[in-house]
Amino acid sequence: MSVVRxxxxxxxxxxxxxxxxxxxxxxxxxxxKRIVRSIFIVYIVTSMTFFLDRLMPGSPIQxxxxxxVAQYGIAYxxxxxxxxxxxxxxxxxxxxVQYGQYMIDLLHGNLGMSLxxxxxxxxxxILQYLPWTLFSVTISLFASFIIGVLLGMYMAYxxxxxxxxxxxxxxxxxxxxxxxxxxxMIIVLFGVxxxxxxxxxxxxxxxxxxxxSFNLQFVGDALYHAVLPIITYVLTTAGTWALTMRSSTIxxxxxxxxxxxxxxxxxxxxxxxxxVGRNSILxxxxxxxxxxxxxxxxxxxIEQIFVYQGIGWVLGQAINQRxxxxxxxxxxxxxxxxxxxxxxxxxxxIKLDPRIRTQD
Amino acid sequence: xxxxxxSYFLNFWxxxxxxxxxxxxxxxxxxGFWAVVFFLLLAYVGxxxxxxxxxxxxxxxxxPPSWHHLLGTDNEGRDILSETILGGxxxxxxxxxxxxxxxxxxxxxxxxxxxxxxxxxxxxLGITDIILTIPQFPLLAVLAGYVHLSNAAELAALLGLLSxxxxxRAVRAEVxxxxxxxxxxxxxxxxxxxxxxxxxxxxxxxxxxIAINFIIGITNAMYAQxxxxxxxxxxxxxxxxxxxxxxxxTQGAAFFSGSLSYILSPVLAIALFQLALITxxxxxxxxxxxxLRTEG
Numbered sequence: 001m002s003v004v005r006x007x008x009x010x011x012x013x014x015x016x017x018x019x020x021x022x023x024x025x026x027x028x029x030x031x032x033k034r035i036v037r038s039i040f041i042v043y044i045v046t047s048m049t050f051f052l053d054r055l056m057p058g059s060p061i062q063x064x065x066x067x068x069v070a071q072y073g074i075a076y077x078x079x080x081x082x083x084x085x086x087x088x089x090x091x092x093x094x095x096x097v098q099y100g101q102y103m104i105d106l107l108h109g110n111l112g113m114s115l116x117x118x119x120x121x122x123x124x125x126i127l128q129y130l131p132w133t134l135f136s137v138t139i140s141l142f143a144s145f146i147i148g149v150l151l152g153m154y155m156a157y158x159x160x161x162x163x164x165x166x167x168x169x170x171x172x173x174x175x176x177x178x179x180x181x182x183x184x185m186i187i188v189l190f191g192v193x194x195x196x197x198x199x200x201x202x203x204x205x206x207x208x209x210x211x212x213s214f215n216l217q218f219v220g221d222a223l224y225h226a227v228l229p230i231i232t233y234v235l236t237t238a239g240t241w242a243l244t245m246r247s248s249t250i251x252x253x254x255x256x257x258x259x260x261x262x263x264x265x266x267x268x269x270x271x272x273x274x275x276v277g278r279n280s281i282l283x284x285x286x287x288x289x290x291x292x293x294x295x296x297x298x299x300x301x302i303e304q305i306f307v308y309q310g311i312g313w314v315l316g317q318a319i320n321q322r323x324x325x326x327x328x329x330x331x332x333x334x335x336x337x338x339x340x341x342x343x344x345x346x347x348x349x350i351k352l353d354p355r356i357r358t359q360d
Numbered sequence: 361x362x363x364x365x366x367s368y369f370l371n372f373w374x375x376x377x378x379x380x381x382x383x384x385x386x387x388x389x390x391x392g393f394w395a396v397v398f399f400l401l402l403a404y405v406g407x408x409x410x411x412x413x414x415x416x417x418x419x420x421x422x423x424p425p426s427w428h429h430l431l432g433t434d435n436e437g438r439d440i441l442s443e444t445i446l447g448g449x450x451x452x453x454x455x456x457x458x459x460x461x462x463x464x465x466x467x468x469x470x471x472x473x474x475x476x477x478x479x480x481x482x483x484x485l486g487i488t489d490i491i492l493t494i495p496q497f498p499l500l501a502v503l504a505g506y507v508h509l510s511n512a513a514e515l516a517a518l519l520g521l522l523s524x525x526x527x528x529r530a531v532r533a534e535v536x537x538x539x540x541x542x543x544x545x546x547x548x549x550x551x552x553x554x555x556x557x558x559x560x561x562x563x564x565x566x567x568x569x570i571a572i573n574f575i576i577g578i579t580n581a582m583y584a585q586x587x588x589x590x591x592x593x594x595x596x597x598x599x600x601x602x603x604x605x606x607x608x609x610t611q612g613a614a615f616f617s618g619s620l621s622y623i624l625s626p627v628l629a630i631a632l633f634q635l636a637l638i639t640x641x642x643x644x645x646x647x648x649x650x651x652l653r654t655e656g
Contacts, residue, residue, distance in 0.1 A: 037489070041489075041490050041493055041494070044490055045494065052503075052506045056506060056507075058508075060506070172638070172639075172642070173635060175638075176579075176631075176634050176635045176637075176638040176639075177631040177634060177635060178582075178583045178586065178587075178630065178631070178634060180586075180587065180590065181627050181630060181631050184605075184609070184614060184623065184627055185624075185627060185631075187614055187615075188614050188620065188623055188624065188627075192614065192615055192616075192617055192620075193617060193620065199615060289492075289493070293493070293494075293495040293496065294495075296495050296498070297495035297496055297497035297498055298497065300497060300498055300501060300587075300591070301497075301587050301590060301591070304590075304591070305609075312498075315498060315501070315502075316501075316591055319501050319502065319504070319505040319591060319593065320591060320592050320593070322505060324505075324506075327502055327505055328502075331498055331499075331502045334495060334498055335493075335494050335495065335498075338493065338494070338495050339493060342493065
């Protein structure tokens with residue numbers, strides 16, 4: 001009886017563990033902070049396009065409405081309605097309502113309609129062209145990462161040899177020369193002058209007559225058309241990965257645990273894979289942000305040079321023709337993709353490297 | 361006062377001569393430096409000194425290189441060599457201006473963020489983060505689509521929005537760390553203003569890093585500038601490497617073997633200048649940061 005009583009007393013009068021409130025712990029969680037930050041960035045970009053559309057002097061909507069009224073003699077109200085369908089911003093409503101309506105439309109996937117391709121929804125265009133860019137960019141990122149990492153490690157193990165010097169120089173050169181210039185040089189030197197491939201045949205996403213379906217002919221044809229952009233992306237980014245991996249590996253090779261592993265008699269191959277490789281790769285994840293932004297950003301020009309109809313090409317055309325709804329929609333999707341890719345890379349990095357997990 | 365100024369300049373001069381000596385010993389830096397000098401001279405002094413002739417001559421379209429036209433002629437019979445000489449100044453000037461704007465923004469707001477702390481710091485860091493995450497070239501292209509660029513200064517201002525984030529972070533970090541050090545504390549104790557502290561105490565320490573970032577700013581600005589011109593977002597002015605490239609491309613000069621010189625001249629000019637800048641910059645990094653020198 002007294003045991004029960006004393007136990008109850010102990011429970012009631014126990015010293016309370018000082019834990020931070022649930023709210024604070026959630027707010028400090030790194031993963032949640034990253035996700036919130038990503039959402040915030042996308043929100044800022046959408047607000048920025050709203051601002052540019054609506055509040056800038058010479059706002060595109062006003063210009064469009066005025067144009068409709070002046071050139072086609074359409075009544076002002078009707079013109080505003082038409083503009084509202086295209087831009088998802090209705091000039092007649094109060095500003096805050098416009099903003100709210102714009103955001104709600106966005107969340108529903110309504111990105112407006114193209115000014116120039118009458119009757120085409122921006123979301124339709126994006127869905128049509130985005131897969132091609134995702135296809136080429138993803139392959140390129142993986143290929144350049146793998147090639148870069150392998151080359152970098154090999155360069156570190158064989159540092160100061162001619163192999164190392166030549167590859168380091170090549171990597172710097174391809175990193176310094178703007179990627180669109182490399183693309184032009186590939187076409188001019190290998191396509192036109194040396195005639196290694198038929199430039200005309202490699203344009204576009206697919207050869208005419210090939211229907212998208214999951215068979216070998218389609219995939220092979222898609223790869224054939226994507227190979228030039230992929231080569232360009234890989235050439236211009238693999239070198240940077242290689243150089244970073246090289247310096248990271250050199251640093252890791254100097255660590256104590258590598259020395260201990262060697263003295264324990266582990267084979268070089270095991271050390272390279274399990275000890276050196278794993279630890280040297282970690283700093284490369286920080287570079288991933290830059291690489292994704294670089295490749296996606298470069299796609300605007302590179303897809304235009306190779307006439308590869310992906311989302312970068314669409315953006316280039318839209319900007320050139322001042323097709324504002326398409327411009328904004330594509331830019332938003334591009335930013336969204338980059339933000340998501342960076343978020344994924346960050347989360348993978350957190351999983352891989354226990355050292356940076358903040359205490360919870 | 362004059363002795364302080366004197367010592368300031370003497371310090372600067374001795375550091376300059378040391379840098380020069382180290383640069384000469386580093387082979388890549390040597391080549392890079394002189395290549396940059398070559399391009400600058402070609403772009404700015406060339407038009408004044410060398411014979412440049414921009415006359416069209418429809419009888420001499422796409423002539424191959426000859427003694428008369430060292431690089432051949434373009435699609436309207438103009439001398440390509442003249443176009444290349446005249447084309448550098450505009451591109452380089454805009455890039456320099458853009459890099460200067462970038463550096464100015466970075467130093468000002470970086471120091472401001474570090475000194476003010478709190479809310480201001482948070483806001484500035486947030487903006488820096490956002491600019492770093494959004495892919496830069498599409499952002500610039502979209503902005504150029506809204507703001508109809510009409511002259512070089514506007515173009516430079518737009519390009520200046522590019523490269524400041526990394527430098528801003530570095531300046532902010534440096535100012536934060538130096539803020540607590542003795543010489544800054546004593547300067548504050550002597551009631552010298554914030555401007556004095558920034559310009560006399562902190563910046564001289566960061567000069568090397570700022571110079572390196574400035575050159576990176578030039579390369580970024582040039583990349584974006586030529587890209588914008590290629591997309592047709594900048595009103596064309598003749599005799600500019602970017603415009604030359606854009607016209608050569610749209611004229612299909614890349615696909616015709618006779619017009620090789622017309623498409624390759626701007627490509628090589630821009631590419632080699634970028635290469636020279638980056639090589640020079642890398643050797644500067646090695647000089648100022650001995651830890652970066654390639655160690656076995």
